[in-house]
Amino acid sequence: MRILTPLRSASLGLLVVALASVICGAQSGSLTLDQIVSRMQQARAADRDRGLAYTVTREYQLAAEGASQPMSDVVAEVSYFPPGEKQYVIVKSEGKERGAAIVRRVLDHEAAMTAHWQPYALTPQNYDFALMGHDAIDGHDCYLLQLSPKREAPELVRGKAWIDASDFEVRRIAGETAKNPSFWVKNLNVTINYAQVKGVWLETSTQAVAEIRFAGPHVLTSQELDVRRATLSARATKPHPPGHHGDIAADAASWIAH
Secondary structure, X not given: OOOOOHHHHHHHHHHHHHHHHHHHHHHHHOOOHHHHHHHHHHHHHHHHHHOOOXXXXXXXXXXXXXXXXXXXXXXXXXXXXXXXXXXXXXXXXXXXXXXXXXXXXXXXXXXXXXXXXXHHOOOOOOEEEEEEEEEEEOOEEEEEEEEEEOOOOOOOEEEEEEEEOOOOOEEEEEEEEOOOOOOOEEEEXXXXXXXXXXXXXXXXXXXXXXXXXXXXXXXXXXXXXXEEEOOHHHOOOOOOOOOOOOOOOHHHHOOOOO
């Protein structure tokens, strides 16, 4: 039998303590679901409190699913002025007029949400959350949360949310709306991507796929072509109604609500 000297026994004991410390530290450093959701809410609140005015140039395309070319191509300039005012103007519209009408509907809905965005935000008041694990988006490690809406509403999504593990910003929301926005839409699936651009955290692209009765599946996509900081002096004399700060899935979900 091999006998350890007191010195080696002490060294082995210190090694065991060190390993235990590392393991316990790793365990204590892991976050619970409640902590992840809380930090996500803190990140969203910090974005709103930052109060940055900006203007985005956004392109919308409407097409039948599988079509090689869109039936409508619309470009809009959307400006946000803190704490809750949003204006927009259509700068280009090509193809069927239906596309421009849908884009105006989307932007009007986006504008109208400013006074009551809270009922549709990613909060425990509106969702039950479950931690599904980790996933990566564009090289960013994310917590993957399952979203279960607490009520049926077109603005709520039954699906998943990707929360950045480093800053707890929402990087993606994807799923089916908790309620179809109208009789004419049998299913509506949305995907919304978020990123920081020029110091502003905003949605950078969206996709809404709707199964329309008697017309088949149609797809509305949007992407940011340009983002620039704005000033309060840039506010129009007669702005469109106030708008919210891109905190929910309502914009993509409402495109064919009526």
